[in-house]
Amino acid sequence: MGLLLTGASGLVGGELLDRLLAARPDRRIFLLTRGRDRISPHHLRPNVSVVEGDLRSPGLGWNGVETAEVRASLTEIVHCAADTRFDLALEEARASNVAGTAQLLDLARQCPRLQRFIHVSSVYAAGRMAGLISEAPLAAPSVFSSSYQQTKFEAEQLVVGAMHQLPVAIVRLSSIIGDSATGRVRQFNHVHQLMKLFPRNHLLPMVPAEPDVPIDLIPTDWTAAALAWVVDQGFAPGRVFHLCAGPQDSFTVRDMIDLTRQVFESHPKASRWMPIRVPRLVSLAEWEQFAAHSIRGGHKLLNELIRVLGFFLPHLAIHQCFENRRTQRDLTAAGIAPAPARETYARVLRYCLDTDWGRV
Numbered sequence: 607m608g609l610l611l612t613g614a615s616g617l618v619g620g621e622l623l624d625r626l627l628a629a630r631p632d633r634r635i636f637l638l639t640r641g642r643d644r645i646s647p648h649h650l651r652p653n654v655s656v657v658e659g660d661l662r663s664p665g666l667g668w669n670g671v672e673t674a675e676v677r678a679s680l681t682e683i684v685h686c687a688a689d690t691r692f693d694l695a696l697e698e699a700r701a702s703n704v705a706g707t708a709q710l711l712d713l714a715r716q717c718p719r720l721q722r723f724i725h726v727s728s729v730y731a732a733g734r735m736a737g738l739i740s741e742a743p744l745a746a747p748s749v750f751s752s753s754y755q756q757t758k759f760e761a762e763q764l765v766v767g768a769m770h771q772l773p774v775a776i777v778r779l780s781s782i783i784g785d786s787a788t789g790r791v792r793q794f795n796h797v798h799q800l801m802k803l804f805p806r807n808h809l810l811p812m813v814p815a816e817p818d819v820p821i822d823l824i825p826t827d828w829t830a831a832a833l834a835w836v837v838d839q840g841f842a843p844g845r846v847f848h849l850c851a852g853p854q855d856s857f858t859v860r861d862m863i864d865l866t867r868q869v870f871e872s873h874p875k876a877s878r879w880m881p882i883r884v885p886r887l888v889s890l891a892e893w894e895q896f897a898a899h900s901i902r903g904g905h906k907l908l909n910e911l912i913r914v915l916g917f918f919l920p921h922l923a924i925h926q927c928f929e930n931r932r933t934q935r936d937l938t939a940a941g942i943a944p945a946p947a948r949e950t951y952a953r954v955l956r957y958c959l960d961t962d963w964g965r966v
Contacts, residue, residue: 607678607719608634609837612661612710613643613686616791617782622686622837623649631840638666638687651927658705661685661687661706661877666713673716680717684837685710686726688761692752692796694918702762703757711768722841723774725765726833728849729822729928731758732780734920738853741846743776746843752917773843777836780850780952782926786825789953794917794964797823801955802963804866805879810915812886813920814893819855824849824888824945832933835940840933851947852930858921859887865948869955876959885957890923 609626614620614637626633627649633652634638637645642656650656652948659666665673689702695898714723732739733747733755743766750756765774782816783798784791791798803810832849840847870876888896897912934944960966 608636609682609684610636610657611640611674611684611686612892613688613701613726614649615639615646617796617826618687618688618779618829618833619686620646620649621765621766621826622833625830625834626837626911627651627654627950629834634679636680649870657704661709662701665711665908666709669884670799673713673963676941677717679719680713681719681721682837683710683714683717683720684724688726688728688758690754690795691891692697692754694753696753696756697865699753700760703754704737704760707761711764711772711774712770714768714774721773722837722843723765723768723772724837724841725762725774725776727762727765727778728754728758729778729780729848730755731762732926733930734924734926735760735856736925737899738927738929739832739848741848741932751920754917769844775836775843775845775847777833777847777849778928779833780822780824780848782826782829782956783823783950783952784825784829785903786953787827789950789955789957790824791954791957791964792810792911797960798954798963800919801958804881805876809911810885812888812893812896812916813922814890814920815859815887816889816925817858817860817887819859819922820853820927821862821947822851822856823951824851824949825950827944827948828945831942832937835937835942839940840936843901847933848930849907849933850928850930852934853927855944855947856927856935857948857951861948862951865952866955869959873956873959875962890920891901893920 614623636657638657638659640660645656659668722962733750735747772833781797867882870882901909
């Protein structure tokens with residue numbers, strides 16, 4: 607019996623691999639990677655095989671012998687790999703996130719002993735869809751903010767299309783911010799950049815945001831524990847899991863602003879930014895007018911800031927919430943408590959300030 611894991615060199619895949627090895631130290635695991643040097647040395651064990659390949663290449667770039675050997679032993683495939691950059695050209699993002707998923711599904715169809723295929727997706731696959739997003743296949747969103755969002759949705763559609771042939775499930779992850787106990791950040795993302803920009807609003811006098819829009823964030827350690835539970839215990843063919851804070855444990859834009867200001871004002875390293883001036887919260891329509899006017903003005907630094915923020919900032923003005931009652935019920939029964947979003951956010955922000963966003 608063997609498990610093929612993609613994305614072991616990334617945050618989610620690496621954390622998941624730690625959990626899987628701790629739970630079953632003798633488990634047979636194949637790590638698909640573009641290079642052996644990408645795998646952390648502490649993951650190299652006798653029962654862990656590094657299989658070099660490329661999700662973007664036909665047949666994963668494997669030779670026939672490799673394909674036959676791995677295919678014959680696989681009972682599980684967990685697909686964590688993805689190009690998470692928001693600013694990729696659409697076709698480049700599709701080459702990794704969509705074509706790569708198609709390649710793995712083709713491999714799964716050739717594995718006679720396959721028991722489960724778990725596709726790790728993102729809540730961002732919902733694009734700018736407003737309202738309550740259920741734990742179910744998505745209808746096509748009308749607008750996407752980035753190529754990452756669009757290609758995660760397109761990859762999900764491939765997986766949904768394979769549900770009648772293969773034992774597959776989808777796991778959508780929310781934004782991962784750091785360790786719940788220490789605030790340590792292994793991989794900085796757009797949330798941390800928003801934290802960093804918060805007191806520097808002299809260039810950005812307004813942001814698109816509604817005070818009561820929910821902010822859904824999850825800790826790294828909770829995510830790894832929950833995903834490992836799905837792999838080892840919770841899997842069910844055709845199911846969609848939401849590993850997120852959900853309506854009951856999210857906090858609002860206003861809560862986030864107040865908490866961010868409190869942490870900055872109480873931290874000794876933040877004194878250079880005092881007093882904190884909170885940018886004006888405006889509708890998405892007003893923000894888009896401001897952005898269009900600013901771009902015509904030709905201010906290079908402001909234009910680049912608006913371009914980058916445009917990939918994720920509009921979500922602060924969209925009432926989008928992710929239902930997770932079914933997943934949370936099962937996780938609670940397994941002893942995995944809900945994600946402590948507010949407390950984790952404060953610890954992560956303090957960690958960012960303490961380390962100057964990872965520089966110290």
